[in-house]
Amino acid sequence: MSLLSLLAILLATAQEPPVTAPVFPPRVSERDAARLLRATAFVRGLDEAALVKLVPRQSGLNYVGCPNCNQGRQENQLGWSPENWDEVFCRYCKHRYPSDQYPMNKAVTARNPRGELQRYPYWENAQGYRYFFAAKRDDQAREYVAARTRDLALLYVATGDKAHARRAALLLDQFAQVFPGWCYHFDYPFRQKEIDSGDVPPAKFRRGYRTARWTWWAYSDIPTELVEAYDWIRPSGVLSDLSASMGLNVPRRIEHDLIRNAAEQVLANRDELSNMDPTAWRALVTVGRVIGEPRYLHEVVRRLRHLINNQFFYDGFWCEGAPSYGAQTLGGLTNVLGLLRGYSDPAGYKDQDGKRFDKLDLTADFPELERARTALAKLRLPNGRPVPVHDTWRSDRVRARSSQDVTTPFLLPALGHAALGGGTGAEQTQFHLTWSGGYGHTHADNLSLLLFSQGRELLSDLGYTHTRYRAWTLATAAHNTVLIDGKSQSFGGLKAPSDGRLQFFDMQDPRVQVVSVDGSRGYPGLAKTYRRTLIVIDAGEGRRYAADVFDVEGGRVHDYFLHGDADESTTVTTDLKTTPLTNLLPPGFDWQPTRNEGETGRASEPHYAYGFLRNLKSALAPAGEVLPVTFRPTEGSGPALRATLLPEPGSRLVIGENPAVSRAGEDDAQLDKFMRSFIALRHETNDGRSRFVAVIEPYAKTSFIDSVERVAGTGSALVLKVRIGDRTDLIVYEADKPVSVAQGESPATFTGALGVLSLHGERIDHAYALGKGGWTRGNESVRSNGPxxxxxxxxxxxxxxxxxxxxxxxxxxxxxxxxxxxxxxxxxxxxxxxxxxxxxxxxxxxxxxxxxxxxxxxxxxxxxxxxxxxxxxxxxxxxxxxx
CATH class of the missing domain: 2.40.30 (Elongation Factor Tu (Ef-tu); domain 3)
Known part of the structure; x- marks a missing residue:
């Protein structure tokens, strides 16, 4: 052997100073050994040659669906097991691939970043869509082997048995050998997959981290589980042993070809300021601390500051407005700050901006995060669910910030959301009104109402889904608001915002709460007026009701929707004689259901959402009369909701059902089995104007409102009388001039924006006045100033x-x-x-x-x-x- 050859081996096998302890010691003990032994049984049963063959030589693809059935959702039907290495199978219909019925007889070929030719076989359907079953296998294998590598490292820490550390080291090194040859790709549900040739330069990375290698989304392209495994086995000495036996520096290969390679790729993406950023940052901080690269941590801190300073509203809420994504972002930021805490740069290090970190603690630097936690905790229903604003999972939970089980009204003024109501324990009632703009993960839900009472979401929002009916959940018709001419509202955005405008909000009175919002930006160029006013009144004995006033001007056909409970089956009853109605679609509309989540754009098509309305019945609404409709549980007893409508002439009541979605368990095949009751009051106008008025009354067993009356002859003002036992509530809205209401021995006169007067017999029990004017009755008066x-x-x-x-x-x-x-x-x-x-x-x-x-x-x-x-x-x- 020549001197140069010997020197090359010595340099290759030269080791860094020994690592005596992990940077991030895992919380594991001998008590976890049994679980880890079970998890790793298969990989421990293989010889070392077979073990390393488990690592795929090509990058895989995640979103590959089952063409044999329509079950599951979002191209996530296929599973895999190491015992049947070359196959994937449908978890629903059990079809297995490769398949003679769906042969992979075509292929994409591409040069990998090393210049080597790689082949990705696929089956193509009649529409030209490709199914890469082999790449799905590789992706599942990657996920499995990476998880077992981490488990083996944990097993070593739990037991001290270096045999487990050695197996983890072999897998880490094999990943380091193949990863530089994995092709970049584009992998997204229901879109044609793309395999990129060559070593794609960052300038050609797709926006949104959509050029990936390790996973389907580059935010997760740092293999954190492998970085952790590497950290945990370094003190074992097995990496030095492998280096000696292989004649090269194994730790250096793992760090350079795998860990640093992936980290540099992720860092090279354009900073998107998204809810996924903390996922990438957590991995970068982990890598930086494990391999001793301070540059990664400094870059994370810079980006983190930028995101916190720029992506939260002034009330603390995350910019997308959806509690699920607010919680994800806030939780991710908290995790990153925790990983950064206590970090110090190596001696003598200064970053490019001249800063260095010593015993880093950024907790005090971001008071905005505490404001964000407070704001997020407000959007919590009494059952622990987040209020389903925009794309929010109904299965999520929000941690209470107080042990008190009580509802208090609140306003999130920058987000655009108000909650009115009150109560404690099981008697909590919350009326939620939302008018937030659309800045990502948006629903067309401007001025949508949600009612939670008696432990149920009696007027519901469908929230988030990845099923084929996602377009339905986004559409305005799926929400408790008003449609104009069958069109969904604008979805907003920075260039064409759809935010509402608060007109007034008051929660200072212990018995009357009110919010009024203009949402006309939701219908740009169409709505001259689009305003909802909600007046919530304490009826005593833990009961509350709301007077709902929705004014619309613009367009010709206005539909006022109320949707019942999405969690339990309910039935709508009315005293009107109804007749079957085929649909609410325009004549000749060829409606077909959405095939997958990729067709969410159909939510914006005029009238399309009406195709989801089923089992319809309708009746002309009597003019000048109140029209009560009741939502009751279909089976058994439970809380109910009565909405007393006051329809205008020319109105029609429609009753029916629509997909409840969440009860289908994210399975496309189950979506049509679970329905949600709804009513729509349609008003076809002559002058483009409608005023929808309803008194909304949730109750536990029996309704408590005895009658609702609209007082005539009051000019432009709206006057209601609501009778509850021996109590009468007078509600006056928009009385620019004095309005006199006959009641008992003395009429009551009101002027102002809003007034509520509660009488027990002749006695004034409570008076509320908002705006210039006030109440006068006999010798008693309550006066208020104008704006x-x-x-x-x-x-x-x-x-x-x-x-x-x-x-x-x-x-x-x-x-x-x-x-x-x-x-x-x-x-x-x-x-x-x-x-x-x-x-x-x-x-x-x-x-x-x-x-x-x-x-x-x-x-x-x-x-x-x-x-x-x-x-x-x-x-x-x-x-x-x-x-």
Missing amino acids: QSLSLQAVSGDALILSGASESLPEAGDVVRVLTADNWVYPYTVVAAERQGETVRIRVAEGPGFSYDATTKEFRLTVFPQREHTGAVRLEWMPRAFR
């Missing part, structure tokens, strides 16, 4: 500095609205207000999250979505009075 307005001058910390005259100042807990010249509304909750000479200083609970220059009149949100406005900015609020 108040001040001019914004500056922002100082958590305070708004204003100028101008006002009759009063807002009180702590009041909601004020910042209004821009181009009609955007940014509400805030008042902490305190005081006059300081010529100015007024109002401290707010949220944000404020914007800057303002009174000289240039430039207003800019410094948080998501960084919107800018030019022009004078004012602050308004609506005083109220009650007794």
Whole structure:
């Protein structure tokens, strides 16, 4: 052997200083050994040559469905087991692949990053869609072998048996040998898979981390389970033994060809500021700490700061508005901060920005995260579910931030969501109204209502699904709101936002709560008016009801939807004589159900969502009469809901069912077996205007409202009388002029935006007035001021500095609205207000999250979505009075 050859071997096998302990010691003990022995039984039973052959030589594909059946969802039907290495099988219909019925007789060929030719066989259906069964096998094998590698490393830590560490090391080294030859690819459900040739440069990576190698999505392309296994077995000495026997530096190959290779690929992607970023960052921090690469940690901290500073609303909520994705992002960020805690850079290291870390702790750097936790915890139903805003899983759970089982009203002003109601324990009632814009994972659900009462979601939202009916769950018709001309609302976005505008919100009165929102951006160019006002009233004895007023102007046909419980079967009853109705589709509409989740775009097609409405019955609604409809459990007893409608002339009631989706268990084949009851009140207008009015009454066993009456002859004002036993509630809405309501010995007169007067016989039990005017009855009166307005001058910390005259100042807990010249509304909750000479200083609970220059009149949100406005900015609020 020559001297040069000997030197090459010595250099190749040279070892770093021995590692005496893992960077991240696992929580495992001898008690876990039995479980780990079972998990690794198959791989421990193989000889070493057979063991390393388990590692696939090509990258796999995840989204490969079963062409033999329509069960399951999202091209995730196929399974695999190591005992039948070359096969995949359908977990539903049990068909096995390779298959004579679906032969892989075509192939994609590509050069891998090493320049080697690789072949990906597939079967192609009549539509030209490709099924890569062999690549699905490789992907399942990768997942299995990586998991067993981690288990073997854990088993070594639990038992001290180096034989397990050696097997883990062999698998790690084999992955390091093959991974540089894995092709980049595009792997997405219901889209044609793409295999990329060559060593794809970062400039050609697809947006959204969609150019992947290890998995189907590059956010997860660092094999964290292998990095952990490497960390745990390093102290065993088996890597040095392998290096000596192979004549090369095995740890260096693992670190360079596998771990660092994957990390550099992930880092090279464009920073997307998404809910998946923490997944990639967690892996990068793990890698950086395990292999001693401080650059990775510094880059993660930079990106983390950028995301936290730019992707949360000023009330703390995650920008996409969906609690499921808010929880995912917040949990991921918390995990990353935990992995960073205590880290110190190597001696003498300074990053490119001149910073170094010593005993790193970023907890105090991000108070926004505590605000985000508080905001997320608010969107929690009494049963622990998140409120299903946008793409939110009904199976998720939100941890309560208090041990008190109580409902209190709240507003998330930047997100655009309000909850009204109250109660404790099983008697909690929550009315949720949402008007958030669309910034990812969006539903067309502007001004949608959800009602939780008596332990049930009595007016429901379907939430998130990956089944073929996802288009239905996104559509406006699937939500408790109003459709115009059969069209779903706009899905919004940064360039065409669909956010609603809060008109007023008040929860200060112990018995009356109100929210009113304009949602006309949901129908751009169509809706001149699209406004919902919800008035929730305490009926005593733990009961609550709501008066719901929905005003629409624009279009010709308006449909007011209410959907019942999605978890349990309910039946709708009415006193009207109904007749069968074929469908609500326009004549000649050729409706076909969506075939898969990839057809979500159909949610935006006019009238398409009506095809999901089934078993329809209808009747003309009597003009000038109340129309009660009741949702009751189909079987047994349970909470119910009565909605007393006050239809306008020319209205028609439609009763039917639609897919409940969640009860199908994410199985396409089960979707049509589980239905949700609904009603729709259709108003075909002559002047483009509709006013839908309903009194919504949840109850446990028997209804408590005795009658609902619409008082005639009150001009443009809406006046309702609601009788509950010997109590009468008078509700007056939009009384620009005095409105007199006959009741008992003395009429009651009201002027203002909203008034509620509760009478027991002749005695005034409670009075509430919002807006300029108030109540007068006999010698008794309650007076309230009109809207108040001040001019914004500056922002100082958590305070708004204003100028101008006002009759009063807002009180702590009041909601004020910042209004821009181009009609955007940014509400805030008042902490305190005081006059300081010529100015007024109002401290707010949220944000404020914007800057303002009174000289240039430039207003800019410094948080998501960084919107800018030019022009004078004012602050308004609506005083109220009650007794």
